[in-house]
Amino acid sequence: MAIIRSDWSMPREGFTFDTVLSILKHTAFDPRKTLPVYLAALYTTKGQQFFAQHPKALTWLRRAVFGGLFFRVKRFLDQGVANNWRSDRYDWNREIVVVTGGSDGIGAKMVQMLASKGIKVVVLDIQEPKYVLPPKVQYFHCDLGSPDAIRETAAQVKQKVGHPTVLINNAGFARGKTILDTTDNDLRLTFQVNAICHYQLAQQFLPEMIKNNHGMVVTIASLASYVTAPSLVDYCASKSAALTFHEGLQTELYNLYKADKVRCVCVNQGYTKTALFAGFDKGDGFVSYALEPDTVAEATVKAVLAGKSDHIILPVGNTGITTIKAWPTWMQVSVRKGLNNLMKEWKGRQVAQPSEAKESNLGESIVDVKKE
Known part of the structure; x- marks a missing residue:
């Protein structure tokens, strides 16, 4: 019997490029994880001191933050326009x-x-x-x-x-x-x-x-x-x-x-x-x-x-x-x-x-x- 698995399950096909993309999506390109670090780098003393010593790390962090935000906004617009900005409810006991x-x-x-x-x-x-x-x-x-x-x-x-x-x-x-x-x-x-x-x-x-x-x-x-x-x-x-x-x-x-x-x-x-x-x-x-x-x-x-x-x-x-x-x-x-x-x-x-x-x-x- 085929079952629906969690999004966190190991891919059935093993380790592939999609696995890499999924890891990046949930880590480096997840603004919920990277944005707080980026804000700390900009507005806290320790963050400023650390990234002053590692400017390339700050550059990559900035790219990750804005890359993640870009994909989030894109997905939001894709879903909104495709669904005419209207929600609907499905009763799966009746469908x-x-x-x-x-x-x-x-x-x-x-x-x-x-x-x-x-x-x-x-x-x-x-x-x-x-x-x-x-x-x-x-x-x-x-x-x-x-x-x-x-x-x-x-x-x-x-x-x-x-x-x-x-x-x-x-x-x-x-x-x-x-x-x-x-x-x-x-x-x-x-x-x-x-x-x-x-x-x-x-x-x-x-x-x-x-x-x-x-x-x-x-x-x-x-x-x-x-x-x-x-x-x-x-x-x-x-x-x-x-x-x-x-x-x-x-x-x-x-x-x-x-x-x-x-x-x-x-x-x-x-x-x-x-x-x-x-x-x-x-x-x-x-x-x-x-x-x-x-x-x-x-x-x-x-x-x-x-x-x-x-x-x-x-x-x-x-x-x-x-x-x-x-x-x-x-x-x-x-x-x-x-x-x-x-x-x-x-x-x-x-x-x-x-x-x-x-x-x-x-x-x-x-x-x-x-x-x-």
Whole structure:
């Protein structure tokens, strides 16, 4: 059973660059610790005498204080603007959370963590759950590759469970093919599961959230939203579409629907150790490293429980990659060229969709679908 751990717990991935950043955040860049020392250096006799003998230490202390204050103010503004300067209260005994792709991988971890808090959860997936369903968790078979199936399943959920107040668009799909090898059906399914179904699920569940001005839509995108790699072009494009959906939804909720308390969360994670991306290049192990499914699930669930809009990057040390479109062209192209080995050993598991067989009237075979 996946559990939510304390922020002070040792990272599941071991000692990484994120560990260093976390230590600095809670020590050198914590104004609650550094500001009193800085004020003592300025306004007490002993402090003035000590730092007069160590001027470089005073310089570094000043940088730490103002650096910490900068990040605190930035976080305050990020949270305020993203949440429209409005607070909202969630009663987790009454909320209903829908998790797509919740039968396995990251989604399963999310379901288990939410269930550990006694929250009512609905799993939408084409696969049967690979774990014993906890109390207050219900599974509905749903082919997210089929718009008709989504509408029918959504109607069943509303009738049998109630109107969901949190929608977590977690399901993912990847073929791992080059542009020339990608079939029309590959392309359709990749975009349908990774992006288009976000629209269709929102159309089913969002109206009630808007009506009550209460709820949350969580988009599990990817760092692939920002950087394109060979043999992942369709996946990266679909994840970019998911990120754009999140950004557009947040804007429409505020400007068009006046639902300023409906929250939007976007999670952009790097490579995670799931069956979907088995064999994917694991990075350098320090700055860019393989994430545990529990880590991504935990960050997502903590954001949900906080009841606030947020934009999450994992690993945190990869945040700079989100600015890549502003880099000089030579740097952007060099980064993309350097990703050539990411998919060389990829053997990710794929689940055949009923809609795939039904709509594969293009004279192609489905034999390339890898079984678990």
